[in-house]
Amino acid sequence: MKINGNEIRPGMVIEYDGGLWVAVKAGAVKPGKGPAYNQVELKNLIDGRKLNNRFGSDERVERARIDTKDFQYLYAEGDMLVFMDSETYDQINLSKDFVGDRAAFLQDGMQVMVELHGETPIGFQLPNQVTLEIVEADAVVKGQTQSSSYKPAVLENGLKVMVPPFIKSGERIIVDTADITYVKRAD
Template sequence: MKINGNEIRPGNVLEHNGGLWAVVKTQAVKPGKGGAFNQVEMKNLIDGTKLNERFRASETVERVRLEQKDFQFLYEEGDALVFMNTETYDQLELQKEFVGDRRAFLQDGMMVTVELYEEKPIGVTLPDQVTLAIAEADPVVKGQTATSSYKPAVLENGVRVMVPPFISSGEKIVVDTNELTYLRRAD
């Protein structure tokens, strides 16, 4: 679907210079001389490179719609992660690097959203929050409870996060998978 340069918004996915680009932010600029334009910061969906581009209102660009499908994480096999489409039961193998650092948060049976472009996987979205147990946490130093200082802790998946002083080993906490931060104690 073609859109004009002034209609580009953050979150759009564009086909530009032979690649797929996610729009990170836009700014409408009206200089004293010349015509107005839209300054667009984009991130390549394949290799993660960034690009700043100017689009005039008269220019058109191809806006791409990504297909989003729900998949269930099944297991890890060598360098691959195996997911299953919950509607068709088709299996999809993705390389560990494709998921990146967030793969440590994958749990058996976890539902994820896979973004597809022309049936080719482009990205994987994990749930925003997961519940994990604390494997080890430093003990509280006396007198430290008066300030709102956080202490380091290691989760059961090996990821290090900062937690409040009252959290101890063995407790379950809810973690933000995007920011890798402690949110609250699990119920």
């Protein structure tokens, strides 16, 4: 669907200059001379390049159609991660580089959302929170609990997180996947 250049807002995905771009920032500019325009900062979804561009109200751009589908994580195979479509049972392979650091949170059978443009995966979303076990936690120093201090702990997936002093090794906690922070003890 075509939209005017002045309708581009942050978060929109557009097809521009032969690629898929997400609008990071957008702001209307009314100069003293000349027509108003929309100053947009774009980020390429495939290679991560950034671009600043001016779009006039008379310029038309194609808004990309993005579908999200539920996939189940199956297993890792070398540098590839294998996922299965929850509806059709088709399998897709995504590189560990595509998933990034968040690959450490993947657990067998975990449901994830994959954003697709046509048949091409362009985005990946984990559940907001996951439950993991603490494999190593520093001992509590006497008097440390008087202030609201946190101590470092190592999770079963190898990531480090700051936890309250009462959390011990072997306990299960809930971790926020977006910013890798402790949320609460798991029941």
